[in-house]
Amino acid sequence: MFLPISIIDDFLKSYKENNPKEDTKNLPKILSETAKSKKDGAVCNQCGQPIWAIGTAIVGWDGCFTCISGEADNSEDYEIEGVCF
Numbered sequence: 001m002f003l004p005i006s007i008i009d010d011f012l013k014s015y016k017e018n019n020p021k022e023d024t025k026n027l028p029k030i031l032s033e034t035a036k037s038k039k040d041g042a043v044c045n046q047c048g049q050p051i052w053a054i055g056t057a058i059v060g061w062d063g064c065f066t067c068i069s070g071e072a073d074n075s076e077d078y079e080i081e082g083v084c085f
């Protein structure tokens, strides 16, 4: 399972720290949209698993954790609180 993280407080703060050059001003809006689509049942357009809301927000296509990151284990990665499945 993913580690739950809240959108504004935790994720954006750590994302900005790790990606200081990245423009993050639209990220809160995009993240709340991808979290909502995941809640509504959005699936990865490669394999049909539930999308990874954070990854989808960053890469810009509907993908699950495995297809976006290339890794099978998501236990050390974050997902928006409330859609950690």
Ligand SMILES: [Zn+2]
Binding pocket: 044, 045, 046, 047, 048, 049, 063, 064, 065, 066, 067, 068
């Ligand atoms: Zn996938």
